[in-house]
Amino acid sequence: MRAIFSRTLLARARESDFVFLTGDLGFMALEPLRDAARERFINAGIAEQNMVSVAAGLARAGLRPWVYSIAPFLYARAFEQIRNDVCMHDLPVFLVGNGGGYAYGVMGPTHHAIEDYGVLLGLPNLTVCVPAFAADVPQAVSRLTAAARPAYLRLGRDETPGDFVVPAYGPWRRILSGRGAAVLVVGPMAGGILAAAQTLPESQQPALWVVSELPIVAAEIPAAFAADIGRSGHLIVVEEHVAQGSAGASLAHALLCAGTTPRRFTHRFARGYPSGHYGSQLYHRQECGLDPASILKLLTNTQ
């Protein structure tokens, strides 16, 4: 997703309010953007707290900064700057965290982002955007730019199935209209789960949904999604994020408040490092029951 993100911004690099800051990351990826944006491309060094404060100052001066780093270096290291300098002032600063969830794999847990949006969604004025497919990125960038408010864009590795035609980007999308359980996925895992679900007999296929913008707002939950929950009575939420502050938790809260609770609720979420051992993104997903095979098993066992 980083490549398409870089190309998307490249097309905006000459806009009058464009400015891009990186925390000394982007080797072999952001060079074209650096060359095109020239003085508007700022390598702020390995100093994320200052980078976010500078971005807030730039936004106050009328620019719309993009701020890029490996996800936890941004949201965890510079949390107070995000909170005080950006969010409290409702400034158009777009934080871009690369490596959502376990994407950095065996690079280790310091590089993982499994509590990012839970942490950030407690802040005022901020929207979280989690593209599910690489094809979402240009439209997501357009939406964030147009909204001109604090945002966190969580980028992962693209897992779009080869033959899948990605529907136009939106906060909520149904990508498979099965008659089975209603499944809501956050982020790129949707691709692998879609491919796995399509191997099921049609009668067992889920109603597979993707949510790409958080927080979940009760009034924006599509009626068709509620209908899918109502029909099967079983809601499954799958996300590469810890339970605290998760999309699943906020969806459950919204549904409870609305009085539309499913008969059964299954939440698959990041459980940290249960074995105390480390590996690829898939390894960690498997440990947490988040990989396509585990989800497939869940779907076939609940029919």
Added chain:
Amino acid sequence: MRDILRRARLRLLKMHFESGVGHIGGNLSALDMLLTLHHRIMGRDDQFILSKGHAAGALYITLWSLGRLTEEQLATFHKDHTKLGGHPVPRGIPDIPFAIGSLGHGLGLAAGLALGKRLRGQPGRVFCLLSDGEWNEGSNWESLTFIAHRNLREVVLLVDLNGLQGFGSTAEVANLGSLGNKLKEFGLEVREVNGHDTDAIEQALKAPLADRPVALVARTIKGRGVSFMENKMEWHYLPMTAEQYQMAIEEVSRL
């Protein structure tokens, strides 16, 4: 200027007394610098960032002395339903662009504003007032590196070197030695002044711009102008009793 200083000091004491608020020591150390800067130095295109947010009272009084805050607004200081919090609040009043209370934020914000001016081809400087204890915060050294590396001459640092911080003297808590030398070593031009000598402050800030960012390092006295408060740790926090307030205004009135 002398009259402005006296009136402002009296009004600051009154405001803190009426609201029962402490933090007066660090306001009194910064007040002369704030007044000189705003009355004698800053132009229409210039901006100011108060990094030591606990000197909010001194900033409010400075804005009041310029006619940008009213008596009615000052009367709300530190009370319910106010826009004048103990530290500047977000989107409170137009002259204060950022809420700052946690230390180590102002310099980065000033750098961003200055860089924004540069990128947009706009004139003006960004003055940023910091405390001395605040240099414990690592983020300031990040910002300093950024400012020096980019030669952001639009940023002017003012450091209120009163020698006392939250729970001890700066020398006891985390001794930095000579802050001026450290700033020089980072590549700034350092101008050291007595932070209560308004002529010296004015001269230092009006001196020809250097080819590098300037830091005004101002030696100050916490609680300046009220002898029983001067250089006393407790006046970082304590509110005044009625008796203390009377003593304070009598002394300041004679200034």
